[in-house]
Structures are given as C-alpha cells and as structure tokens.
Amino acid sequence: MKCPKTAEEWNCVAKRFASKSNHFICVGTLGGKHVAIKKPKGGGSLYFNYKKFYSIVFMALSEAKYRFLFVDVGAEGVAGDGGTWQKCNLARAITYNRAGLPQDRSLPNNDEPVPFHIVADDAFALKLWMMKPYSHQSQDPTERLYSYRLSRTHRVVENVFGMLQMRCESSGR
Known part of the structure; x- marks a missing residue:
C-alpha cells in the first residue's frame, strides 16, 4: 500500500476512476468501518460507538482498482x-496543501476549474476536496443523478472493506 504524494501519482489514481466509473478528478473513496472489540479496561465510554458496541475505527481511502491507498x-x-478523519495525517495534509494534490482542472465539456476531490458519505464534512451526496430527501432530478453517481463511486471503498472482511473470515481471523 502506497499513498500518493505527488501530483503525478494522484493524477494516475484520478485517471483510473475516470476510466472505471466515468468520475473525473476523483483521487479516492473514503470510508470507515467499526471493528468490534472487548470493552477496554479503563476505556469508559470512549470505545462505545453509535451502533451500541465497543469498537475501534478502521478508516481507509481506496482507489478504483479496489486497493487501499491510506489506512488509519x-x-x-x-x-x-x-x-x-479530522484527526488523521492525510486529512491534515490535504487541508494544509501538503498532500501533493494536483492543481484544479476543468471537467470534460466545461471550462471551469474544479478541485481534485475525495468521495465520501454523509459521515464526513463537505469540503472543496471532499464530495458527498445530497442528504435531503426532496432532491430534484439533477441532485438525484449527482447523488447516485457519487454513491456509485463511493461503493468502491465499501467493496474493499467487504473483500477484506471475507478474506479475514476465510482465513479464520
């Protein structure tokens, strides 16, 4: 696993998303998975999550070829x-322009430059470099199409988590 550090490396990731899912200037899909643990001694409620069990968070950024680029x-x-995500090194590097992301680029058939971005779900804050579907139920047709396409791209990270879980289960871990 190697997280890109240069504009050239991030461009390669974006090209794979463009060819696989027709989603341009996307540099990864971000997601988190709660891994169940026994209640740690002295941990209090720090490890008790909203799903009502004790866990640690496995945060990952994946690329179009179903590989992890970054994990926390x-x-x-x-x-x-x-x-x-807010506390991890990659988020800070992107926020402070130290991740090596390429300069903004125009989408096909458009002259307006757009930032390279990560696709996430509703658990994450919207940023110029973090896209997520619309969260309100009354979406107009354009918003619904946008949300569908973004969610389709985001499924990559969910699929990678699923493949990892199946691999762990089949090996008895």
Whole structure:
C-alpha cells in the first residue's frame, strides 16, 4: 500500500476512476468501518460507538482498482468516521496543501476549474476536496443523478472493506 504524494501519482489514481466509473478528478473513496472489540479496561465510554458496541475505527481511502491507498486504524469508536478523519495525517495534509494534490482542472465539456476531490458519505464534512451526496430527501432530478453517481463511486471503498472482511473470515481471523 502506497499513498500518493505527488501530483503525478494522484493524477494516475484520478485517471483510473475516470476510466472505471466515468468520475473525473476523483483521487479516492473514503470510508470507515467499526471493528468490534472487548470493552477496554479503563476505556469508559470512549470505545462505545453509535451502533451500541465497543469498537475501534478502521478508516481507509481506496482507489478504483479496489486497493487501499491510506489506512488509519485504532481511533476510539465514539469518534465515528468524521471525527477520526479530522484527526488523521492525510486529512491534515490535504487541508494544509501538503498532500501533493494536483492543481484544479476543468471537467470534460466545461471550462471551469474544479478541485481534485475525495468521495465520501454523509459521515464526513463537505469540503472543496471532499464530495458527498445530497442528504435531503426532496432532491430534484439533477441532485438525484449527482447523488447516485457519487454513491456509485463511493461503493468502491465499501467493496474493499467487504473483500477484506471475507478474506479475514476465510482465513479464520
């Protein structure tokens, strides 16, 4: 696993998303998975998550070929996905322009430059470099199409989590 550090490496990731899912200037799909643990001694409620069990958070950024680019494991379950992401090194690097993301680029058939971005779900805060589906139920047709396409791209990270879980279960872990 190697997280891109240069604009050229991030461009390669974005090209794979463009060819696989027709989603341009996407540099990864982000998600979190709660891994169940026994209640830690002295842990109090720090590890008790919103799903009502004790966990640590496994945060991952994946690419179009179903591989992890970045992982952060071990945050307390109470932090959730969004809270865990805000504290991780990659989020800080992107926020402070130290991740090497390419310069904004125009989408096909458009002259307006758009930032390279990560696709996430509702657990994460919307940023210029973090896209997520509309959350309100009364979406107009354009918003519904946008949300569908973004969610379709986001499924990559969910599928990678599923493949990892199946691999662990088949090996007896």
